[in-house]
Amino acid sequence: MYEIQPKIFTLSNGIRVVYLHAPSQVAHLGITVLGGSRFEKEGEEGLAHFLEHCIFKGTKKRKTYHVLSRLDSVGGELNAFTTKEEICVYASFTKEHIRRASELLADITLNSNFPLKEINKEKEIILDEINSYLDSTSDKIFDDFEAHLFKGHALGNNILGTKERVQNFTQANLVDYLGRFFTAENMVISFVGDISANRLLKMLEEDFKTCKTGVLIQAIDSFESLKPFKIRSKEATYQVHGIVGGIAPSYKDEARRGMTLLTNILGGPALNSRLTLSIREKYGYSYNVEANYTSYADTGFWSVYLGTDQKYIDKSIALIYKELKLLRTKKMGSLQLNRAKEQLKGHLALGLDSNAGLMLGLGKSLLLFNQIDTIEEIYNGIDNLTASELLEIANTYFSEEHCSELIFDLI
Numbered sequence: 469m470y471e472i473q474p475k476i477f478t479l480s481n482g483i484r485v486v487y488l489h490a491p492s493q494v495a496h497l498g499i500t501v502l503g504g505s506r507f508e509k510e511g512e513e514g515l516a517h518f519l520e521h522c523i524f525k526g527t528k529k530r531k532t533y534h535v536l537s538r539l540d541s542v543g544g545e546l547n548a549f550t551t552k553e554e555i556c557v558y559a560s561f562t563k564e565h566i567r568r569a570s571e572l573l574a575d576i577t578l579n580s581n582f583p584l585k586e587i588n589k590e591k592e593i594i595l596d597e598i599n600s601y602l603d604s605t606s607d608k609i610f611d612d613f614e615a616h617l618f619k620g621h622a623l624g625n626n627i628l629g630t631k632e633r634v635q636n637f638t639q640a641n642l643v644d645y646l647g648r649f650f651t652a653e654n655m656v657i658s659f660v661g662d663i664s665a666n667r668l669l670k671m672l673e674e675d676f677k678t679c680k681t682g683v684l685i686q687a688i689d690s691f692e693s694l695k696p697f698k699i700r701s702k703e704a705t706y707q708v709h710g711i712v713g714g715i716a717p718s719y720k721d722e723a724r725r726g727m728t729l730l731t732n733i734l735g736g737p738a739l740n741s742r743l744t745l746s747i748r749e750k751y752g753y754s755y756n757v758e759a760n761y762t763s764y765a766d767t768g769f770w771s772v773y774l775g776t777d778q779k780y781i782d783k784s785i786a787l788i789y790k791e792l793k794l795l796r797t798k799k800m801g802s803l804q805l806n807r808a809k810e811q812l813k814g815h816l817a818l819g820l821d822s823n824a825g826l827m828l829g830l831g832k833s834l835l836l837f838n839q840i841d842t843i844e845e846i847y848n849g850i851d852n853l854t855a856s857e858l859l860e861i862a863n864t865y866f867s868e869e870h871c872s873e874l875i876f877d878l879i
Contacts, residue, residue, distance in 0.1 A: 482652040486830045488660045495661025496824045498558030500831035503649030504551045506622040514629015517550040525586035527579040538572045574675035582642045605705045613711045613874045621691050651683040658831030660823045690766045696872040703876040708781045710875040713771030719763035726861040732812050735759025742791050753780040795862040799855045
């Protein structure tokens with residue numbers, strides 16, 4: 469078994485660092501902050517994502533051009549993303565430019581000053597991003613499904629926010645959000661590359677020494693389940709798009725492993741997933757059908773998505789419920805279960821083949837769990853799942869009365 473052996477350190481100001489040596493010419497460095505969209509206050513919807521954009525727009529010593537060119541001029545890449553719970557700023561670069569990357573990431577995460585001219589330009593960029601998202605029905609349906617599922621809660625808010633909110637954001641809003649969340653106790657630095665731990669830590673100590681400390685991670689506003697829904701609306705599109713799904717375990721729940729395996733069996737990336745074999749291969753109803761499971765600190769959700777012709781949507785939804793019922797009522801045999809476990813472990817191994825993805829995953833694991841599970845521990849957790857346990861999880865989360873539906877019909 470290939471085993472990764474990351475090391476965990478803590479800088480003198482309290483920032484946690486996860487380090488993994490990997491013999492490669494390319495290195496990856498990231499800053500992951502617990503401050504995604506669910507932590508926004510009322511009226512701040514979209515602010516975390518807006519900050520992610522504006523963080524590149526200038527610091528106390530750099531203008532936008534110099535931020536954007538610092539790594540790109542030597543062939544590196546600088547990027548960021550926002551989720552419901554995290555903001556991540558990260559870089560990929562050839563290893564001789566580690567000093568550049570460390571100093572730059574520290575500068576933009578600690579010293580951004582959000583020039584007004586740049587803020588106003590970035591508002592237009594995000595408004596265009598919102599329009600682009602609204603133009604993509606296959607993306608929009610996922611956000612709309614979460615909006616209905618977590619209605620009235622911050623988890624239901626669109627990460628992009630609304631046009632009205634974005635237009636009203638100010639420099640003071642950005643400074644305040646940065647100060648609230650980009651603190652030593654609330655962030656993790658992750659690194660994967662061919663640089664010694666001592667050399668890296670020396671740089672990080674110097675570059676991040678001004679990071680604000682003493683601010684504890686903000687408590688979350690827990691979500692309480694709402695009633696399931698069945699909604700059909702009309703969209704300007706060539707296909708009918710549909711989602712069936714519901715509430716799922718949080719990432720702190722032991723049932724998360726079983727839910728991950730069940731989702732993979734149901735409609736994971738493999739060509740032999742149950743829904744692919746049924747809806748696509750047997751009946752030819754849909755080019756793309758997939759099952760997903762997303763977990764948060766206090767809850768989660770699972771979903772099955774497909775796009776199909778109008779005449780096939782009801783038949784396709786019925787086939788989804790048929791497979792869900794089988795998972796609830798028919799216990800898997802030992803051979804079938806072992807094959808499913810090996811498949812999931814294989815998918816996890818493939819995910820480790822990307823050093824950039826590995827760097828992001830290590831940062832998130834340390835941020836959320838304050839530890840890194842070994843591959844052996846992860847595999848053992850999968851191997852220990854029983855058919856009875858999976859049946860219980862399926863009955864808890866896949867029962868038809870707990871399922872919600874969102875369908876975008878043709879106009």
